[in-house]
Amino acid sequence: MHEILSELRPDSIVLDLGCRSGSFPVTATQAKVVRFDLDFGLGPCSVQGDAQLLPFREFSFDGIIANHSLEHIVGMKPCLRELRRVLKNDGRLYVAVPDASTLSDWLYRWLAHGGGHVNAIVDSNRFAEVLEAETGLRVAAVRLLHTSFAFANVNGPVKWSRRIWLIGGGQEWILRTASYCARRCDAWLGTRWSVYGWAFYLGEMKFIDEVPATNVCVRCGAAHVSEWLKAIGTVKPGWLWRSYSCPECQTANAFTDDPPRPT
Numbered sequence: 001m002h003e004i005l006s007e008l009r010p011d012s013i014v015l016d017l018g019c020r021s022g023s024f025p026v027t028a029t030q031a032k033v034v035r036f037d038l039d040f041g042l043g044p045c046s047v048q049g050d051a052q053l054l055p056f057r058e059f060s061f062d063g064i065i066a067n068h069s070l071e072h073i074v075g076m077k078p079c080l081r082e083l084r085r086v087l088k089n090d091g092r093l094y095v096a097v098p099d100a101s102t103l104s105d106w107l108y109r110w111l112a113h114g115g116g117h118v119n120a121i122v123d124s125n126r127f128a129e130v131l132e133a134e135t136g137l138r139v140a141a142v143r144l145l146h147t148s149f150a151f152a153n154v155n156g157p158v159k160w161s162r163r164i165w166l167i168g169g170g171q172e173w174i175l176r177t178a179s180y181c182a183r184r185c186d187a188w189l190g191t192r193w194s195v196y197g198w199a200f201y202l203g204e205m206k207f208i209d210e211v212p213a214t215n216v217c218v219r220c221g222a223a224h225v226s227e228w229l230k231a232i233g234t235v236k237p238g239w240l241w242r243s244y245s246c247p248e249c250q251t252a253n254a255f256t257d258d259p260p261r262p263t
């Protein structure tokens with residue numbers, strides 16, 4: 001989403017849809033940020049309401065971020081038509097959703113007793129068609145998103161039910177080992193154990209790097225490009241795996257190389 005947020009000018013407005021307290025920090029963009037959610041108890045510049053009937057005028061926003069929110073919204077198609085209505089003609093839309101067929105999403109829904117996911121998305125091509133049909137925008141790029149199972153982290157904001165003890169209590173060393181093994185299995189055996197879902201970029205866009213970032217922090221969930229982590233010197237050798245310190249939260253993580261970029 002940072003490709004969109006970083007290009008917005010100071011006089012533009014971005015809608016953060018279904019974000020609770022925010023799906024990105026205000027420092028990620030120069031634009032004015034409006035947070036929108038069905039739940040009450042939000043901060044400044046926040047609006048509470050129904051995503052199927054957005055309380056905004058036509059062409060209000062230069063950008064819209066729907067980061068892990070559409071899977072929660074009953075009436076997703078009416079919501080997408082509302083997003084098109086409130087987005088400017090040259091605006092850009094970012095949509096990130098989980099793949100409901102993955103281990104990560106299954107584990108999340110099992111821990112969270114459903115987790116409020118009412119839309120199960122399992123086919124990125126089919127979902128891209130739905131996005132284009134309902135918004136009238138073109139899908140310019142799709143990136144596979146990876147997971148580190150950070151939602152289960154014992155240091156995270158969610159206090160899970162007793163089910164968490166069946167998967168090691170959400171201890172960081174267990175998540176680090178599990179996400180490293182999942183990534184290695186994916187690379188060697190072609191499984192999708194470390195996959196979370198997809199990010200869709202809609203509208204006219206400059207180049208979007210579609211190579212997935214496999215290094216996702218076990219604590220804060222931030223994804224980083226492997227070549228960049230090497231370039232800043234945070235990757236260290238180890239006897240089990242190479243490790244890196246997350247540039248966002250300084251947590252120790254196992255390191256893997258991303259798939260090669262097409263030349």
Ligand SMILES: [Zn+2]
Binds near residue numbers: 217220221
């Ligand atoms: Zn982190």
